[in-house]
Each structure stands twice: as structure tokens, then as C-alpha cells.
Amino acid sequence: MRNVRAIRNEADYDWALAEIARYFENQPVPGTEDADRFDVLASLIEAYEAKHWTIEPTDPIEAIEFRMELSGYTQKDLSELIGSRSRASEILNRKRPLTMQMAHKLSVEWNIPAEVLLKPYHLDNR
Template sequence: MQPWYLIENEEDYRKATRRYEEVRVAEKGSMERKEMQLLAFLINQYEEQQWEMPDVDPVGLIKIRMEEFGYKATDLAKEYGDKGTVSKVLNYKQALSLTMIRKFSKLLRIPAEALTKEYALQ
């Protein structure tokens, strides 16, 4: 396990997120699991310092993060499991479900609270 320190720049951030993706499914109690937990904490701390959440509705925020990570609606559908529902949400035809909030918060690294704001459907 590589020693980790506070994330201070984009290079450190990229290394940490890359390693997090490698160990995020580690077995409970393993050293990799402990490393994953530490990385999650360090990444979250860095993101909170670097990025101020824009004042947009939850769907707009999801779209912004999708663009930043290079994700498409199909990537969200793979995470959630239902392409039709994801499409409806992204087109303001259906509200986010609690399950979607949990999954998209983790996938897109958006605080769940930011996805629970009320917004208008079309």
C-alpha cells in the first residue's frame, strides 16, 4: 500500500481517484479496504475545497458532472439498471428516486444532499 497524504493538486487527485477505482470493491477488513476508505476521505476533502457546487437543480448538476467525467446517459443507465428511467429523469419527465440519488451521488461524486433539492418537472 502506497502512503497517502493530503491531496494538494490535480495530479495527486488523479492518482488518488485512479487508485480508489482499483480498490473500491476490496474485501471488508483487508488493507485495500482501509486504503479505499482513506482515499474516499481524502478525495472528498479535496473536492470540497476545490469545487463549489453550482446553483443549479439536481438534474443540471448531474449533467454538469457527466460532462466533466465524460459520461453518457448509457453510463448512468448501466449504474442504475434502467435506460428508460434515466432518460426520463435527464429530460425532466420523472423525478430522481432515492436509489438513483444514492447511485449517482457515488458515481458522479456529488453530495447526496445536492441531489435532493426540489425541482420542476416538465
């Protein structure tokens, strides 16, 4: 495989980003040397980012909003899942906490990790 190296610092990281960017416009054919090179670069970049830029775990409401956006769910879908349109609104607006039963339904039905849904989070008590 041509010209792939470890990412040890920001300069190496910038190089890897520039190298992989070429493949976004001209995607390599699976099974080719370019496809293998793309996979290796992506893995190296991912490992470097995970080590140097950890992402704080999402709070429950952000996780629900992310799942809604990703899956095309609406507030109506959430209200049908948890049983009440007003309750769905209160939860999304941080006026009411999730119950264990709600967290369980969201975890099972929407595939949101339970450990994210059960984390403490800020409520807006205005």
C-alpha cells in the same frame, strides 16, 4: 510582493482581472514571486466574486448533466448506474423524479453532493 491591493469595488476588481490575465499566457514558475502574486490575485478575485455574485445552487438534473460533461459520461453510463435506459432518459428530460436510491448511487459513484441531488426541482409534465 509587488503591487497587490484589496478588491473593494468594481474598479479594483477590473484591475485585478487585468493583472491576473497576464499570467494566463505566460504562466509563472512555481515558487517564484510571480507565482505567489498570481495565487494572491486569484484568491482576492475569488473572494470578491463569492461575496458579490453568489451562484444559485444547481438543481439535480443540471448537476448530473454537469458531471456527465465533466467526466465524459454518457446517457448509457447513467442508465447502467440507475438500471434502465428509458429511466435515464426520463430523468434527464425531467419526466421522472430521482428516487432516493438513484440519488444515493449518483452521490457515491459519481461524487455528486447528496444535498444537491435531494433538492426539489421542476419536472416537465407535458
